[in-house]
Amino acid sequence: MQTNPADASRAGSPTRPGRAGWGLIALTYVSSALILAMPLVLIVTMAFRNGLDAYLANILAPDTLHAIFLTVLTAIVVVPINIVFGVCAAWLVTRYDFPGKRLLITIIEIPFSISPIVAGVIYLFLYGGQGLLGPVLADNGIKIMFTVWAIFLVSLFVTSPFVARELIPLMQQQGGEDEEAALSLGANGFQIFWNVTLPNIKWALLYGALLCNARVIGEFGAVSVVSGAIRGQTNTLPLQIELLFNDFNVSGAFAAASTLAALAVLTIVLKAALERVGATGRR
Amino acid sequence: MPGFGLTMGVTLLYLAVIVVIPLAAMLLKTTSLGLEDFWRIISSGRAQAAYWLTFSSAAVAALFNSVFGLLLAWVLVRYEFPGKRLIDALVDLPFALPTAVAGLALVTLFAPEGWYGQYLEPLGIKVSYAQLGIIVAMIFTSIPFVVRTIQPVLEDVPEDVEEAARTLGATRWQIFSRVIFPLILPAFTAGSVLCFARAIGEYGAVVFIAGNLPGLTEIVSLLIVIRLEELNYPATAALATVLLAVAFSALLVTNLIQAWQLRYADKSR
Known part of the structure; x- marks a missing residue:
């Protein structure tokens, strides 16, 4: 069922480079090292420059520890919700025809193109004191802006297209024949999804969830607008890094950054592994 | 169903x-707000300076990344060499690495006594807290777009058209510029537009390396945050609407290019 983009109808297969080729490869080595690899090397060097004990002390500082907790909590809340949404949306647009489908797909993709600050601002104008619902909610004793709820909501917004974007092209490509067959054999909707669809899309689903998770954990602009960045309360890890940096606590900032950098490296390793098993529906 | x-x-x-x-x-x-107030806010001198700074920086970053992205995609698709898988994976780093972490690393690299800054500073090249810093941050965070949009198209370039050009006596440069480049042009353009759009919206990495110096390093996103902190909500809404409109235009353009690409692909079959 899986089609691997790496071996599907590739005509120009890679060759041993000639002299010009080695020139281009050398240029690639140098520029990749300077632009892509050096920031990672720097983060590790700076995080450990005062030794392991100082590093651990920085990580275990109460505010940083709380920021780690809040960031992990946000991912635990947001990623599963966006997986459910992504699966529903992909099922809807690939298995049925209905008027307004193209518009729906466009709306699904909107958050992907909106800049982080604007994402934060639109939530402010909904739930803030000046916003559409903020005053009504406040009268009923509900506060969303500058609480963890605002962080959850804006993170949901920013990462809502990630899973759907991976699943839609793959499920379109696979078509619905397998599901039709299961249906004719008397399976109900959940049986069809669980036993037929899910095994076909599991890698792409993981892939989308991985990208969604990376973005949730690293989101900075949108969260900084809605969180209020209250130390030890609504400060996520990326915001904590900025706070430490502005406090001239460079070691602390790099220690906090190193945890996110480690997660980023893990993400690209897993992403490469998932691409090898053919997780992407996009070509 | x-x-x-x-x-x-x-x-x-x-x-x-x-x-x-x-x-x-x-x-x-x-x-x-009403049209008059809206126009007054979005056409103010400070807003215009922010647009110019943001759009020109994003254009330079997109230009750099279209060349760098083409190089990376070409090398990764066309050649077999040691370390290829590592570089292919590294291309995704700017998407996986949180922008605040990227910003922190970049500002430290380019600080006057930093690993890069110590060599650039004596040459009079100032990166941190200058427009060049904004461009550097935009370049880093949008590297993957051009590479990842060109790569699959480049892999699919049929070998027989290249073969035909070669037997007709075309040089390698002619094959690239007359045969291959036109085939990847739609993907190349789409990748560059995505890169430009992402650079316009970039905030996290930019505030680390460029700070918030009004008039000097004040990009549109930063101006929005400043207006927000002044509790100037009308200006916040108006400026955010401008960025939103730019984002939608970019989305529209890339969708049109994708349609163009599909037509192209059909014709070449």
């Missing part, structure tokens, strides 16, 4: 609550 009602319900409800209603709330705020 069962599940239409359920999936339609979940999708519409979720999109309404998470995407449509918040967007509508801000647009409502903007329309309550």
Whole structure:
């Protein structure tokens, strides 16, 4: 069922480079090292420059520890919700025809193109004191802006297209024949999804969830607008890094950054592994 | 197929609550301004300076990345060499690495006594707290777009057209510029537009390396945050609407290019 983009109808297969080729490869080595690899090397060097004990002390500082907790909590809340949404949306647009489908797909993709600050601002104008619902909610004793709820909501917004974007092209490509067959054999909707669809899309689903998770954990602009960045309360890890940096606590900032950098490296390793098993529906 | 009602319900409800209603709330705020106020805010001198700084920096970053991205995609698709898988994986780093972490690393690299800054500073090249810093941050965070849009198209360039050109006596440069480049042009353009759009919206990495010096390193996103901190909500809404309009235009352009690419692909078959 899986089609691997790496071996599907590739005509120009890679060759041993000639002299010009080695020139281009050398240029690639140098520029990749300077632009892509050096920031990672720097983060590790700076995080450990005062030794392991100082590093651990920085990580275990109460505010940083709380920021780690809040960031992990946000991912635990947001990623599963966006997986459910992504699966529903992909099922809807690939298995049925209905008027307004193209518009729906466009709306699904909107958050992907909106800049982080604007994402934060639109939530402010909904739930803030000046916003559409903020005053009504406040009268009923509900506060969303500058609480963890605002962080959850804006993170949901920013990462809502990630899973759907991976699943839609793959499920379109696979078509619905397998599901039709299961249906004719008397399976109900959940049986069809669980036993037929899910095994076909599991890698792409993981892939989308991985990208969604990376973005949730690293989101900075949108969260900084809605969180209020209250130390030890609504400060996520990326915001904590900025706070430490502005406090001239460079070691602390790099220690906090190193945890996110480690997660980023893990993400690209897993992403490469998932691409090898053919997780992407996009070509 | 069962599940239409359920999936339609979940999708519409979720999109309404998470995407449509918040967007509508801000647009409502903007329309309550009236056209005259709206225009006054978005055409103020400070706003114009911010547009110019943001768009020119993003254009330079997109230009750099279209060349760098083409190089990376070409090398990764065309050649077999040691370390290829590592470089291929590294290309995704700017997407996986949180922008605040990227910003922190970049500002430290380019600080006057930093690993790069110590060599650039004596040459009079100032990166941190200058426009060049904004460009550097935009370049780093948008590297993957051009590479990842060109790569699959380049892999699919049919070998026989290249073969034909070669037997007709075309040089390698002619084959690239006359045969291959036209085939990847739609993907190349789409990647560059995506790169430009991402650079315009970039905030996290930029504030680390460029600080917030009014008039000097004040990009549009930063101006929005400044207006917000001044509790100047009308200006916040108006400027955010401008960025939103730019984002939608970019989305429209890339969709049109994708349609062009599909037509192209059909013709070449």
